[in-house]
Amino acid sequence: MPPTSAGGALAQALFRPRAVALVGVSDDAGRTAGRPLHFLRKHGFAGPIYPINPNRESVQGERAYKSLAETPGPVDHAYILVNTPLVEAAVADCAAAGVRAATILASGFAEAGPEGLALQRRLLEIARGSGLRLVGPNSLGVVDTHTPLALTANAAFAAERLLAGRLAVLSQSGSQIGTFVSRGAPRGIGFSKLVSVGNEADLSVGEIGAALTDDPETDAFLLFLETIREREHFIRFAALANAAGKPIIAYRLGLSDVGRELAVSHTGAMVGSDAAVDAFLRRLGILRVDHLETVLEAPALAIGRKPPETARRSVGVITTTGGGAAMVADRLGLRSVEVTPPSAETYRRLKAAKAPALPGRMIDMTLAGARPDLMLAALDILIEAPEFDLVLAVVGSSAQFHGELAVKPIIDRAHSRKPIAVFLVPHAEVSLRALADSGVAGFRTPEACADAIAAYFGWHRAPPAEPISDAALDTAITALSATSGALLDERQSLALFEALGISAAPCEVVDPERLPPLPFAFPVVAKVLSADITHKTDAGGVALGIGSREELSARSRAMLASVRAKHPDASISGVLVQPMERGLGEVLLGYRSDPQVGPVVTVGMGGTLAEIYRDFSVRLAPVSVAEAEEMLGEVRGFATLRGYRGAPAGDLTALARAVAQLSQLAALPGSPVLEAEINPLIVKTTSVVAVDGVVRLAR
């Protein structure tokens, strides 16, 4: 079968193999290494299946082959089920036999320490030489419900029937493919593909996903992530999926410190900060959900749609039960999504349609009871009302036994231009299935419903960052070329920031024994200038509020003496003098090349409390000014810069511009900057000014 597209050859070998081999399959269909044969037969794989077992004539009643070399026809996909020490030889056999893809069950590789990692690398070398591609190791298998191919050892596939569907699951946790199947089935939610990617030694989520973006049986991708591996493949996957109009929804471990730690220990992967990974997923247009069930329920909100066009997050609510809708609204409030009251015009139209809406924040149809004609009329009005970006319909007890009353009208509007989320207050499996069958996003809990709506509004197509100007680029390169060593000192750092267009406080580097005339007035601040001393204040290297030349001279001398005593080995370039800058607040602006997701820019309030509250916003760098403004809106502490309680407001436009400018470090050729921090950036009423900073280079 010739490849039908870019991903075609790989997708065909993995999901539509002409023949399958089961290397080391057990005779006991109940054991992990015996299940794949049982499941392949049970769910009806149509092609040849070759059990490979050198010790047996037959396996589970079928003829077994001594080795891959003996099989009567070519094998596209082998599942290697042998124990860890035998895997290397099995991979070599696959490579020699011309197998195109091998999935490896065994664990004990990269996740188990240095020896396992070395073993994993050897598998990769063997495969690379022959064109063999690997899934795993530590993979519970590869499933295609349309082929059908249940090449998996996951016990959940003992289910009588495998529900076909249009969602592709890629999971770094093998057990979760079973969770998806098991939890989807009673909801009528089926899958097109399910892949346990394991350690991603060769094929990663990104590469497998990319190969599926043109799969005609897949409408959306669901990811269970513990980490991001193979970033470039991941980015390509997201770009192809976006281009194909197929949303990606991700559930990710690592909200809390212990979650991140467990994700690491579980997979041997490196896990970055939650905020950086979030920024990465967001930039790629991936919807991130926080609740397990949301990952099954949210796709219907996004399939066939584009990300919201504005930053407004306004929901119109129609309900047959005030208390039920309030549960969702309460949680939406926690996620900065607004339940918007209908406009006067919308009220007028509801009244004209005889929909008995009480005045209030929600369209409460309790008084009408659940009447399909009124429900439909009111829904149409909400769908058309310009004040709402999404419609939330909450259906009370009628959903359980009388779906025709209030659920059916929603299904009739399944393909409206505005997304509709539906929370069913009672246990109502039949109605949930009917919604799923019609492609309407139905939710079983108020928490998952609010989570999905928040994810929808966080769905993002980032505007491209303004390209850095050639002049700024040249100046920055010049500023960097004038330095040596990995750490720039404060003056060099400020010069780099200025090259990017960020105003910095004027600096004079002086020798206290021979003070030159200063180009700015007193009071001034004096700081020891040394790339070797990162905590100047702790070293006694900062003197504030100096009022005169005499004081400057005396305090600078004292300062240098103190610093030299504490850091006898530090190279000191002199004393840096700046005017005392005052403003409305101090901001920390940072740039970092994250090993997992790439360059990110961070902005937050300066100071200890902001650090304790983790109140900052992170984006992949570079960002546009518009995106930087969005970032500022996410930092709660910036309320103090917006004219809090009658205080004057700071220049947040200049602040956003500075964020975008710093983020341009990502655009420098060769990515020379590993880390840069402006701390503080002083925000004034009509400008911002960088007062101190540090830069670390990849040298």
Next chain:
Amino acid sequence: MPPTSAGGALAQALFRPRAVALVGVSDDAGRTAGRPLHFLRKHGFAGPIYPINPNRESVQGERAYKSLAETPGPVDHAYILVNTPLVEAAVADCAAAGVRAATILASGFAEAGPEGLALQRRLLEIARGSGLRLVGPNSLGVVDTHTPLALTANAAFAAERLLAGRLAVLSQSGSQIGTFVSRGAPRGIGFSKLVSVGNEADLSVGEIGAALTDDPETDAFLLFLETIREREHFIRFAALANAAGKPIIAYRLGLSDVGRELAVSHTGAMVGSDAAVDAFLRRLGILRVDHLETVLEAPALAIGRKPPETARRSVGVITTTGGGAAMVADRLGLRSVEVTPPSAETYRRLKAAKAPALPGRMIDMTLAGARPDLMLAALDILIEAPEFDLVLAVVGSSAQFHGELAVKPIIDRAHSRKPIAVFLVPHAEVSLRALADSGVAGFRTPEACADAIAAYFGWHRAPPAEPISDAALDTAITALSATSGALLDERQSLALFEALGISAAPCEVVDPERLPPLPFAFPVVAKVLSADITHKTDAGGVALGIGSREELSARSRAMLASVRAKHPDASISGVLVQPMERGLGEVLLGYRSDPQVGPVVTVGMGGTLAEIYRDFSVRLAPVSVAEAEEMLGEVRGFATLRGYRGAPAGDLTALARAVAQLSQLAALPGSPVLEAEINPLIVKTTSVVAVDGVVRLAR
């Protein structure tokens, strides 16, 4: 039937009436006002049912009576189903006929505005005169599954069978009683009683709950709350339930501003701050959950148990799937519950039992597969291990089709002395039912599981506050008696705080024209002294860092001139002079008599950022020093006072003492203080000192 206990007569009339009347019942069993007759018959009420309808000979095929006066026997409980304008007359008829309890369906009372409120008050007057007790108005009914009595208009009771159980539901949202029934049924979770309390014009959650605390068919109470009405009854209910060993679990609307607003508009109730209500529920030993499903799933964690004895929140995790357990652990991390690694001794015991636990934070049994003998052995070791306060068992795919492997061993330990929470990763209804039947807390989602565990650890039996000493009491009363007016000025406020035992900065009130000698050294701070000026800084009424007598005199004069110009009507008592106090941080300490829940004490960092981050801890006042210390642990910003990054640590013992001392305002006879605030309380390394404050009295 004679009353069998304190709550007996009321409970009997409500839940085990000798006869029921349905006033205004509709002939159409599908309409809201027709359902109660249908449901009573369907679910088998054994006593006489008297349909009352002046316009019909028969209703739904049964004989109807013209009025209550015509019924052949006495009626204990009437359900008034007539429209709002007819309710008053119906209540009067009930009162005249000697009915003991009437439940009222109609809405349009207190929740609908002043006219409705007046109408509701009239109902109450009519009832009070006769001994008739009311449920509602706006009540969907009263259900007892054991009697059985399905006196309800909630459509969910159309279910074929009403599952009896041992949980009593009291709900301020009528539709939610149906939600509980509908969602409990597939889980095997049934109820003893379900009451829609409506507007609580007469009988409140507290009074009905209190009447059920000795119900032999009830093990625990589930509350759906929008507000707290009838505080004293609520407190009595909680005390009786605690004494009876019957936990109360509450789900409450109002996490977010919009949730609070909707709770108000929905019920006409007043809703206090989330933190104050939380403090109230906590003090009463009520478990508060955040997720809807948790309210059904959490009771099994608490029934038959007492609140945790220590503040430690340590969970031991055993799992057959690392990824599944990580989902719960990740969310526990967000709720400050620690997933604790097993001790060396526990490892030794696991090894001796041949339980194949990998080293790590959780006991991961993946390698063993799901083996009942090993599961049981490992569970026993965790239950006995002193490092864990609760055991979380996470069961993977075997839970769906092979409950005997890993779920059954947990059921065998249902009555162990340590609480066990069980999260089932797949869809596994049979196993969930088996857990519910055995009284084990089983969870369907990782989020609800973590929510319940956090609620369990937040379950609290408050140590009694140390009683205020007679001397402190006398001094405080004397301090108050020396004042007049509702607002105390700064000096009077500080005197009151000192009377409670809180150190205050020394004060001198001076006339700038005739400066006396000061009993403390310069530098000092001068502040205008006036109860009429609450924002002294804004009025130009504060001068900091005054270095000499001359400066004090000059700046005080200037200050008074500025304040008099801005506040010509303010009564000014002079200039208050204090030494400049410096410390490690500034704390805000507040006391307030909350109209809904009573006196509360609040502590948090001072300053704008702490206010923006809402970083404070609230408790019902008074609190003991131990409880105050617990409060300090909840304020994230206090990290800055605990020796943050090598800085010296503040005297948090003195701070906790000050919190407890201020909270004693609640113990003053006659509760004269409405509000008191110390802002700032300066925290030093070996003491705390109140520098400014304000007190508002009920005068």
